[in-house]
Structure formats: structure tokens, C-alpha cells
Amino acid sequence: MRRISIFGATGSVGMNGVDLIRRGGGADAYRVVALTGGRNIGRLAQMARELRAEVAVTAHDDLLDDLRQALEGSGVEAMAGETALNEAAARPADWTLSAIVGSAGLAPGLTALAQGGTLALANKESLVCAGALLRRAGANSGATILPVDSEHSAIFQALGAENLESVKDVTITASGGAFRDWPLERLAAATVAEASTHPNWAMGQRITIDSASMFNKAMEVIEAKEFFGLDEDRIKVLVHPESIIHAMVTHVDGGSIAHLGAPDMRHAIGYALHWPERRALPVAPLDLAALGTLTFRAPDEVRWPALRLAREVMAAGGAAGAVFNAAKEQALDDFIAGRIRFTQMAPRVEAVLETLSAEPGFSQAPDDLPTVLHWDALARRKVAA
Ligand SMILES: NC(=O)C1=CN([C@@H]2O[C@H](COP(=O)(O)OP(=O)(O)OC[C@H]3O[C@@H](n4cnc5c(N)ncnc54)[C@H](OP(=O)(O)O)[C@@H]3O)[C@@H](O)[C@H]2O)C=CC1
Numbered sequence: 001m002r003r004i005s006i007f008g009a010t011g012s013v014g015m016n017g018v019d020l021i022r023r024g025g026g027a028d029a030y031r032v033v034a035l036t037g038g039r040n041i042g043r044l045a046q047m048a049r050e051l052r053a054e055v056a057v058t059a060h061d062d063l064l065d066d067l068r069q070a071l072e073g074s075g076v077e078a079m080a081g082e083t084a085l086n087e088a089a090a091r092p093a094d095w096t097l098s099a100i101v102g103s104a105g106l107a108p109g110l111t112a113l114a115q116g117g118t119l120a121l122a123n124k125e126s127l128v129c130a131g132a133l134l135r136r137a138g139a140n141s142g143a144t145i146l147p148v149d150s151e152h153s154a155i156f157q158a159l160g161a162e163n164l165e166s167v168k169d170v171t172i173t174a175s176g177g178a179f180r181d182w183p184l185e186r187l188a189a190a191t192v193a194e195a196s197t198h199p200n201w202a203m204g205q206r207i208t209i210d211s212a213s214m215f216n217k218a219m220e221v222i223e224a225k226e227f228f229g230l231d232e233d234r235i236k237v238l239v240h241p242e243s244i245i246h247a248m249v250t251h252v253d254g255g256s257i258a259h260l261g262a263p264d265m266r267h268a269i270g271y272a273l274h275w276p277e278r279r280a281l282p283v284a285p286l287d288l289a290a291l292g293t294l295t296f297r298a299p300d301e302v303r304w305p306a307l308r309l310a311r312e313v314m315a316a317g318g319a320a321g322a323v324f325n326a327a328k329e330q331a332l333d334d335f336i337a338g339r340i341r342f343t344q345m346a347p348r349v350e351a352v353l354e355t356l357s358a359e360p361g362f363s364q365a366p367d368d369l370p371t372v373l374h375w376d377a378l379a380r381r382k383v384a385a
Pocket residue numbers: 007008009010011012013014036037038039040041059098099100101102104122123124125148149150201202203204205206207265
């Protein structure tokens with residue numbers, strides 16, 4: 001039986017993963033090793049019981065008793081805390097879904113990679129903070145890393161067996177998020193509730209707000225560079241309000257291969273689950289005649305300064321990715337908590353990048369986890385200061 005683990009099982013991507021496992025036969029078809037969550041103990045315990053997981057882990061030490069109680073009589077082991085997340089990631093699994101939100105997903109991702117198997121990576125923050133570390137961990141153990149972010153899954157699928165040398169560039173699409181059509185002068189008054197609605201995708205709150213600010217796309221450009229080893233000038237962004245085309249690969253001969261699909265993450269997760277095969281998935285087929293029109297716009301770096309920052313981060317290299325991600329996470333926390341305005345996030349991130357670029361060691365890519373965590377903590381402190 002195939003052994004699977006899902007990190008961040010109680011979130012939007014995690015629940016879509018659980019849905020696919022359930023539809024594929026659940027505990028009768030898969031041996032579920034670990035399911036992890038954060039504060040949603042009820043959901044975590046219910047999933048762990050249903051899928052007869054070996055262990056359920058909450059990231060929060062103070063919730064261990066609640067989890068134990070919720071799992072009483074189930075035979076599922078309960079664990080809590082960061083160390084427990086890593087212990088769960090060290091349990092051998094054939095397929096692990098990395099769907100924790102934020103840089104908190106990096107340590108368990110690295111641990112899972114060290115034990116081999118396949119890491120299906122939704123946690124884009126890992127690649128932005130520590131792309132080289134992840135690739136090295138995978139290469140050392142012989143693990144496979146598959147993309148789950150919809151655009152990167154689309155590039156992976158559109159590339160097929162093609163050699164990267166024949167690729168002129170890749171284009172990832174952006175919906176433009178909640179404020180794509182707002183007058184610029186209204187953005188400063190945008191509320192958390194307004195930023196937390198996405199025109200096409202049902203996702204967690206943090207990535208939804210990142211879509212509105214385009215920090216999500218900025219992260220994805222860096223993610224594409226790290227995942228596919230493409231130079232930054234071969235990665236383009238195209239605003240596509242319908243989110244039907246997810247990415248496009250353009251070859252040196254002028255041919256472009258686009259990947260299309262309904263905005264449903266079960267396609268990308270299911271593709272990674274069954275790869276290298278393709279199996280039927282519960283995703284609505286496209287009806288292009290009913291859709292009628294697909295539209296496109298050039299990205300506007302005045303409206304979305306995060307896109308310019310991504311280019312600067314890629315040009316800087318070294319610790320810039322770790323600093324950028326952590327500063328963005330802290331600025332997002334501050335916006336959600338009402339401490340800063342929507343339009344203050346990008347300037348805060350830019351200021352932290354500028355300040356920390358003068359620190360010794362900034363130009364060296366972190367080559368171990370403690371160094372990534374050092375830059376992560378420093379960047380968060382600078383934003384909060
Ligand atoms: N949602 C989507 O469709 C897409 C998401 N992604 C990426 O996938 C990842 C997950 O996104 P999404 O599912 O939207 O996020 P959600 O916020 O919906 O879920 C996040 C998950 O991580 C858990 N979690 C939160 N904080 C911590 C922490 N500090 N330590 C351990 N676990 C934690 C949450 O637990 P709990 O809720 O129990 O507190 C939950 O299980 C992100 O990296 C995102 O960028 C990529 C493409 C699409």
C-alpha cells in the first residue's frame with residue numbers, strides 16, 4: 001500500500017488533498033502515515049480518524065491535550081509542536097504533500113525530502129527561502145520534488161519531455177486578485193475583508209491577500225526560477241482575469257504550449273499524486289464555448305510593486321529570497337492585524353530588503369536551515385520595528 005503524509009491537512013490545499021485520498025479509497029487504498037494541522041484540532045482529528053492515520057500532529061504545543069482528547073479511542077497517536085512535525089516528516093512515506101502555509105513548512109519539507117519518496121510541493125515559501133537547500137536535500141536522498149502550485153504544475157505539464165534549452169521563456173498567469181480593477185487611489189483604504197476575496201480560486205486567507213497585492217505572483221516568479229532553473233529574464237507574468245490558462249511555455253521556434261484547466265487545485269494535487277500516470281480527477285471539464293472569451297493584460301508594476309521587488313530579489317540572490325519571504329509574511333501579519341494599510345506592505349518589504357542587504361553574509365545563499373531561519377527572524381524583526 002502506498003504510504004502518504006499530508007502536512008497542512010486542515011488547510012485549503014490539505015483538504016483538497018484529503019478529498020482526493022478519500023475519493024481514491026481512503027484508508028482501504030492508502031496507508032496514511034501523518035496528517036498535520038495547526039489550530040483546527042476538530043478537523044485534524046476527524047480526518048485522522050477517517051483515514052486511520054498513524055499519527056496526527058498539531059503545530060501548537062498548547063493544543064496537545066485537546067488533540068489527545070479528540071483522538072481518544074481512535075488508535076491514532078497524537079503529537080504537538082515543531083519537533084513533533086519534524087519527527088512525523090521523518091517517518092518514511094512514499095508521497096508527502098507539503099501544504100503548510102509560510103516558512104514554517106520548510107523544516108518538515110527538508111526532513112521529508114531526506115527520507116526519500118516524493119514531495120508534492122504547494123509550500124512555495126520553501127523554494128523562495130531556500131531553493132538550493134531543498135534541491136540538495138532531494139538530490140542527496142534521491143527524492144522527487146513535484147510542483148503543486150497551479151502555475152508550476154502547468155509549466156511542468158507543458159514542458160513534458162522537452163529540453164529546457166529549446167525553451168525561450170515561460171509565462172505564468174495572474175488573475176490580478178481582488179483589486180485588479182480598482183482605481184489606484186482607493187487601494188490605501190482596502191480592508192482585510194475586501195482583500196480576502198479571490199475572483200476565481202477558493203484558497204486560504206493569506207495567499208488570497210497575496211493575490212490581491214501580487215506578492216503571490218512575485219513569490220511564484222522566484223519559485224519558477226528555483227524549481228526549473230530558469231534565468232529570471234525567461235520568466236514572464238501575464239494578467240489573465242479568468243484564470244483558465246495557468247502557464248505557457250514558449251519555445252525558440254516560436255511555438256507556445258499553454259496549460260488550461262478549471263481553477264480547481266485538485267487538478268494540480270491529483271496530477272502530483274498520480275504522476276507519472278494520469279488518472280481521472282473530480283475536476284469540471286472546460287467548456288470554452290460557454291466561456292467565450294479569454295482576456296489578457298500586461299502587468300502593471302505601479303499597481304503591483306511586488307513584481308518589481310521579485311526581479312530585484314532574483315538579481316540580488318544570496319539571502320534575498322529568505323528576507324523577502326519573511327518580510328512579506330510579517331507585513332501581511334501587520335495588515336491582517338490592522339497595524340498597516342494594504343499599500344504599506346510592499347514599501348515595508350522593500351525597506352527591509354534594502355537595510356538587510358548591507359549585512360555581512362547577505363550575498364551568500366544560506367546553505368543550512370539555521371542560516372535561513374536567522375535571516376527569516378532578522379527580516380521579521382526589521383518589519384515589526
Ligand atoms: N490554497 C491554494 O489553492 C494554494 C495554496 N498554495 C500554497 O500552499 C500552502 C498552503 O496554502 P493554503 O492551503 O491556502 O493555506 P491555509 O491557510 O488554508 O492552510 C494552511 C495549513 O497550514 C497549517 N499551519 C498554519 N500555520 C502553521 C504553522 N506555523 N506550523 C504548521 N502548520 C501551520 C494550518 O493549520 P490550521 O488551519 O489547523 O491552523 C493549515 O493546515 C501555501 O504555501 C500556499 O502559498 C499554492 C497554490 C494554491
